[in-house]
Amino acid sequence: MRRPEEREPAFTLPPGATGFHRPQDGPLPETGLPAFRTALYAAARAAGGSVGEVEARAYPRTFHTASVAGRAGESFVLCHAHHPWIAFAAERRDWYRDEFLAPPPWSRAFAASGFTVLSGETLATPLSGVDTSALSPGERRQVRSYAIDTLGGLLFNAWD
Secondary structure, X not given: OOOOOOOOOOEEOOOOOOOOOOHHHOOOOOOOHHHHHHHHHHHHHHOOOEEEEEEOOOOOEOEEEXXXXXXXXXXXXXXXXXXXXXXXXXXXXXXOOOOEEXXXXXXXXXXXXXXXXXXXXXXXXXXXXXXXXOOOHHHHHHHHHOOOOEHHHHHOOEOO
């Protein structure tokens, strides 16, 4: 039984969340680029804007990226390559630690398409507040070796 001062982890990491895997464990799930593009164009319409460059995940990055230019300016949309998670950033990068933005109002189009839109607050969660029990020992070693300490840094990275 949990004591009142012990809280449930805010987020549970499933296998594949880090992008690392062992071949004997089988392939990681994939978030298809076509599904991301479809949701992206719906979001751009909701933003009254347009889709900019869409960049498919390329090793060692764990996410697809795209830009949406709307009335409020340009936002970069990150889509995890193995789980249907969406995040927002102010600039295009190969990896992130805690540079995430709050989801804009038009992000609801992603949720309507089956994606989970992660808030900047959720992505800033320290790993101590995340359930990492499904991670393999190898994944845990990689996370430690890169000194990743936030959920967002673990999910949207470019391990090398």
